Amino acid sequence: MADIPERPPVMRGHPGTREISGRIASIVLKGQMPRFFWLAFLAAFLLVLVLFTTVAWLITQGVGTYGINIPVAWGTMLSNFVWWVGIGHAGTLISAVLLLFRQDWRASVNRFAEAMTLFAVAMAALFPILHLGRPWFFYWLLPLPNTHMHWPQWRSPLVWDFAAIATYGTVSLLFWYIGLVPDLAVLRDRAKNRAAQLFYGILALGWRGSAFHWARFDAVYYLLAVLATPLVVSVHSIVSLDFTYGMAPGYHSTIFPPYFVAGALYSGFAMVLTIAIPLRRLFRVEDLITKRHIDNGAKIMIAAGLIVAYGYAAEFFFAWYSGNPAERMMAWQRLVGPYAPFFWVMLACNVGVLQLLWFRRVRLWMPALFVISLLINLGMWLERYVIVVTGPSTGFLPAAWGTQSLQWVDFGVFFGTLGAFFALMFLFLRILPAITIFEVGELADERREA
Amino acid sequence: MTTLPEPSGVKLGLVIDLDICVGCHACAVACKEWNTAAYGAPLSDQDPYGADPSGTWLNRIHSYEVTPEDAPQNAPPQIVHFPRSCLHCEDAPCVTVCPTGASYKRAADGIVLVNEDACMGCGLCAWACPYGAREMDAAEGVMKKCTLCVDRIYNENLPEEDREPACVRTCPANARHFGDLGDPDSDVSRMVAARGGVDLMPEQGTKPVNKYLPPRPKTRETPPPARPDAEEAPGGFLGWVDRALALLD
Numbered sequence: 001m002a003d004i005p006e007r008p009p010v011m012r013g014h015p016g017t018r019e020i021s022g023r024i025a026s027i028v029l030k031g032q033m034p035r036f037f038w039l040a041f042l043a044a045f046l047l048v049l050v051l052f053t054t055v056a057w058l059i060t061q062g063v064g065t066y067g068i069n070i071p072v073a074w075g076t077m078l079s080n081f082v083w084w085v086g087i088g089h090a091g092t093l094i095s096a097v098l099l100l101f102r103q104d105w106r107a108s109v110n111r112f113a114e115a116m117t118l119f120a121v122a123m124a125a126l127f128p129i130l131h132l133g134r135p136w137f138f139y140w141l142l143p144l145p146n147t148h149m150h151w152p153q154w155r156s157p158l159v160w161d162f163a164a165i166a167t168y169g170t171v172s173l174l175f176w177y178i179g180l181v182p183d184l185a186v187l188r189d190r191a192k193n194r195a196a197q198l199f200y201g202i203l204a205l206g207w208r209g210s211a212f213h214w215a216r217f218d219a220v221y222y223l224l225a226v227l228a229t230p231l232v233v234s235v236h237s238i239v240s241l242d243f244t245y246g247m248a249p250g251y252h253s254t255i256f257p258p259y260f261v262a263g264a265l266y267s268g269f270a271m272v273l274t275i276a277i278p279l280r281r282l283f284r285v286e287d288l289i290t291k292r293h294i295d296n297g298a299k300i301m302i303a304a305g306l307i308v309a310y311g312y313a314a315e316f317f318f319a320w321y322s323g324n325p326a327e328r329m330m331a332w333q334r335l336v337g338p339y340a341p342f343f344w345v346m347l348a349c350n351v352g353v354l355q356l357l358w359f360r361r362v363r364l365w366m367p368a369l370f371v372i373s374l375l376i377n378l379g380m381w382l383e384r385y386v387i388v389v390t391g392p393s394t395g396f397l398p399a400a401w402g403t404q405s406l407q408w409v410d411f412g413v414f415f416g417t418l419g420a421f422f423a424l425m426f427l428f429l430r431i432l433p434a435i436t437i438f439e440v441g442e443l444a445d446e447r448r449e450a
Numbered sequence: 451m452t453t454l455p456e457p458s459g460v461k462l463g464l465v466i467d468l469d470i471c472v473g474c475h476a477c478a479v480a481c482k483e484w485n486t487a488a489y490g491a492p493l494s495d496q497d498p499y500g501a502d503p504s505g506t507w508l509n510r511i512h513s514y515e516v517t518p519e520d521a522p523q524n525a526p527p528q529i530v531h532f533p534r535s536c537l538h539c540e541d542a543p544c545v546t547v548c549p550t551g552a553s554y555k556r557a558a559d560g561i562v563l564v565n566e567d568a569c570m571g572c573g574l575c576a577w578a579c580p581y582g583a584r585e586m587d588a589a590e591g592v593m594k595k596c597t598l599c600v601d602r603i604y605n606e607n608l609p610e611e612d613r614e615p616a617c618v619r620t621c622p623a624n625a626r627h628f629g630d631l632g633d634p635d636s637d638v639s640r641m642v643a644a645r646g647g648v649d650l651m652p653e654q655g656t657k658p659v660n661k662y663l664p665p666r667p668k669t670r671e672t673p674p675p676a677r678p679d680a681e682e683a684p685g686g687f688l689g690w691v692d693r694a695l696a697l698l699d
Contacts, residue, residue, distance in 0.1 A: 063588065064588030071577075071579075128572075134569070150551065158572055396651055397581055399532055
């Protein structure tokens with residue numbers, strides 16, 4: 001096990017701005033990827049092919065090919081959706097909220113966390129489309145004048161979902177891209193070949209780094225941070241309203257918005273650590289993404305995870321306290337019903353494994369933390385699945401009970417989106433700087449001055 | 451935008467007598483047959499002759515062995531057959547959650563329908579309906595539901611006596627009744643008043659139009675006495691045959 005320093009620093013050593021920009025830019029410009037990088041990309045790409053195949057099958061054969069069964073109208077498509085949206089939340093928290101709170105430790109991790117947000121939201125956006133009986137009509141959710149005389153009904157939570165995800169995706173993309181502009185200019189200036197100069201030059205939008213540019217940049221960047229901050233809370237709250245509007249036991253509950261937001265941050269930080277731990281090792285940037293970052297991420301997971309655990313307890317308490325037999329039946333079914341194995345594994349991962357993070361040695365031991373992050377990712381997916389299926393499957397009316405069963409399409413779509421997500425992450429690591437050059441440079445300057 | 455219409459005086463709906471229903475499924479079959487060729491056509495089936503058949507049924511019957519809470523101790527359970535279909539709720543949550551306005555409630559007679567052309571098949575209405583009355587047609591990718599045979603009840607090409615839902619027309623036990631529950635003097639309203647008809651899960655606040663007539667209490671505390679003549683030897687020609695056959699044993 002690693003030695004435990006008193007409090008790991010935000011940055012190890014005293015590198016200069018030039019050294020930092022050179023190191024980070026060379027990862028992209030020289031293209032010297034770590035061993036197995038392209039092999040891992042190929043594996044992810046194969047999963048993308050699985051996604052295409054499964055989606056083609058799903059669209060041509062219909063939604064009956066995945067295990068939905070009325071009244072369980074939405075199966076894994078909704079649990080995948082909620083899981084992926086949740087993954088994105090950590091990126092927004094790191095990039096926007098921590099920026100406004102002037103937390104300097106965000107500088108090394110915000111760029112790839114924002115990329116993670118963007119790709120996770122892209123994956124999430126697939127599911128509200130794929131779950132439709134007629135997915136080719138998804139554009140009816142857009143407020144577009146059309147000849148069909150359809151207009152989205154704003155009383156419907158599905159329309160709120162669409163608006164929330166579209167807003168989140170747009171703001172995340174703008175925030176990510178605006179933050180990239182100074183770094184793209186660095187890449188443009190450091191690129192040796194003409195194609196790279198042109199590519200990064202066009203993307204850099206003529207950035208020269210003048211005081212005027214920086215003033216404009218700060219105004220826009222902080223404005224976007226202010227716009228993105230409420231989205232950390234609002235997006236998953238709106239997603240949770242899909243459930244609270246459903247008349248099924250366990251759904252019609254006021255606890256859902258905070259419970260979902262905490263769950264989103266929990267799973268999001270688990271994914272940040274899942275990416276950060278191998279990233280810092282493989283690209284040899286342990287001095288920039290230090291154990292301080294990892295430790296802070298783990299501490300946020302403890303806080304979010306405890307709120308989630310409280311949510312589990314509250315669900316059971318209110319099921320009992322309501323005195324409603326249907327609510328009690330739903331809670332009991334979670335413990336012993338057909339989905340009980342999922343529930344117990346979920347509890348073991350999200351509440352049991354979480355307790356290990358109280359120990360500082362565990363938080364600073366990278367292999368253990370990596371495994372814990374993976375388990376929490378699994379647990380959070382199971383949580384969403386358990387919530388989605390147990391309510392409607394044992395609804396208020398026993399005559400309308402039904403169960404959802406996992407089919408190969410469920411697995412194909414989920415693992416396909418995982419492949420697409422990581423394929424996009426690999427491309428991002430290859431093409432764009434995964435660590436913010438200018439912010440880490442500023443941090444280094446501040447440290448040198450101090 | 452889909453909103454619920456102002457309630458009109460007319461509330462067409464069904465009254466289902468749980469005391470009489472024998473669970474023969476004739477209503478479900480008649481419903482399937484009519485609607486396969488009518489308003490919601492076709493009602494698809496998946497793997498109909500296979501090991502795990504499934505399909506779209508707008509009316510489903512469930513049978514339960516029930517012992518009433520107030521039944522005497524050791525009272526035998528009674529069988530209750532429970533037909534389940536759309537209840538055409540006054541405050542229909544399936545209508546207000548529909549993102550495209552495909553799900554709607556008619557102002558004139560209160561029937562809840564789905565405009566299948568406008569349905570994306572998002573399933574939100576199935577989620578919102580506490581009665582599980584929505585059916586996803588897996589082949590069409592759209593939601594379907596009981597139409598109260600809207601294409602029969604106003605169909606002037608049909609004889610007058612056939613202008614009622616297929617399930618009502620076919621019920622051999624006369625357990626299903628159709629009429630205007632908004633009119634207190636209609637046959638169905640008087641039947642509901644006389645028999646103490648109930649809403650299904652009124653606590654959900656959906657104000658269903660359809661009503662269920664509860665099973666009459668069964669008094670089976672002591673078995674009915676045997677007929678006084680049951681022990682007597684049969685007489686007449688059949689008695690003679692009976693005695694003759696007994697001699698052959």
